[in-house]
Amino acid sequence: MRLAERVTFGGGGLDRAAHRRGDAAWLAEAWAGAQVLPLWQGKPLFGAEGLGWVASAHPLLAGRSDEAVFLGLSGGRPKFAIELSDWVPAEMPETLGLFLDPSEQRHPDLPGDLSFRELRREMTRLVPVEAELAATAKGLFDWHRGHGFCARCGQPSRPAEAGWQRRCPGCGAPHFPRTDPVVIMLVRRGNAVLLGRAPGWAEGMFSLLAGFVEPGETVEAAVRREVAEETGVRVGQVGYLASQPWPFPASLMLGCWAEAETDRITPDPAEIEEARWVGREDMLAVLAGERTDMQPPRPGAIAGFLIRMWLADRLD
Numbered sequence: 001m002r003l004a005e006r007v008t009f010g011g012g013g014l015d016r017a018a019h020r021r022g023d024a025a026w027l028a029e030a031w032a033g034a035q036v037l038p039l040w041q042g043k044p045l046f047g048a049e050g051l052g053w054v055a056s057a058h059p060l061l062a063g064r065s066d067e068a069v070f071l072g073l074s075g076g077r078p079k080f081a082i083e084l085s086d087w088v089p090a091e092m093p094e095t096l097g098l099f100l101d102p103s104e105q106r107h108p109d110l111p112g113d114l115s116f117r118e119l120r121r122e123m124t125r126l127v128p129v130e131a132e133l134a135a136t137a138k139g140l141f142d143w144h145r146g147h148g149f150c151a152r153c154g155q156p157s158r159p160a161e162a163g164w165q166r167r168c169p170g171c172g173a174p175h176f177p178r179t180d181p182v183v184i185m186l187v188r189r190g191n192a193v194l195l196g197r198a199p200g201w202a203e204g205m206f207s208l209l210a211g212f213v214e215p216g217e218t219v220e221a222a223v224r225r226e227v228a229e230e231t232g233v234r235v236g237q238v239g240y241l242a243s244q245p246w247p248f249p250a251s252l253m254l255g256c257w258a259e260a261e262t263d264r265i266t267p268d269p270a271e272i273e274e275a276r277w278v279g280r281e282d283m284l285a286v287l288a289g290e291r292t293d294m295q296p297p298r299p300g301a302i303a304g305f306l307i308r309m310w311l312a313d314r315l316d
Ligand SMILES: [Zn+2]
Pocket: 150, 151, 152, 153, 154, 155, 168, 169, 170, 171, 172, 173
């Protein structure tokens, strides 16, 4: 798909300079002149124009280079990120961790126009390279937060390779950041695509079907299995379209097309409250906000991107 990397979090072109991750002398020098993205509870720092970068010389970051992760080089400058996990704001938001946490936190030692915000709310405002930097930082710190102990022997593990590994001082095992593949599919039947909604979703919200790829399974098999399990629809040919890193917390969305061979829908009530075939004309009306029974897909998610590309005949 020629426009694949126009998806949110795509096409950033970040130079990750992975060969520098084990070079302590280079990293120390890079840190001295680096721009650093602070995060708090997985929420990146934002300013008026995009991400809220802070110089590594800022007193808040002094002496904390060993906690930072090296994101790469952008605009010729080293970029790092750091999670301010020990900071407790004066007011803890009740909405923390909700799907769309609307709260913002201002750190007393940082300029007042900078605040920690939920990435899901801000992602479509970022230029591609900043979106990639934010997704990388959030994905890495979510992983560090949830993987403090060695999965082999249970001892506390320590960050290594500028944040791109954890190593166990007990048994020596290396552990690598996790990315979970998820298939998300534009299932076509003639002039219509298959949309579903899960129990508990906001009223009127429908999206493409999706599900985790299982061990021992191809992408194609995962697409066929998920569609059959969730709706009873049988799928034949499957093809790949585009991918999207989705750090909420650790998914890689694999966007596919799939040709349905049957059209009868039998939803699995545990996963799908309702599924329906939606034709092009109806989908255009949904996107235009002209339908009361269906909401357009959320901006930024690959589902909406693939649906818009399908409507525009740009899946080639
Ligand atoms: Zn161990």
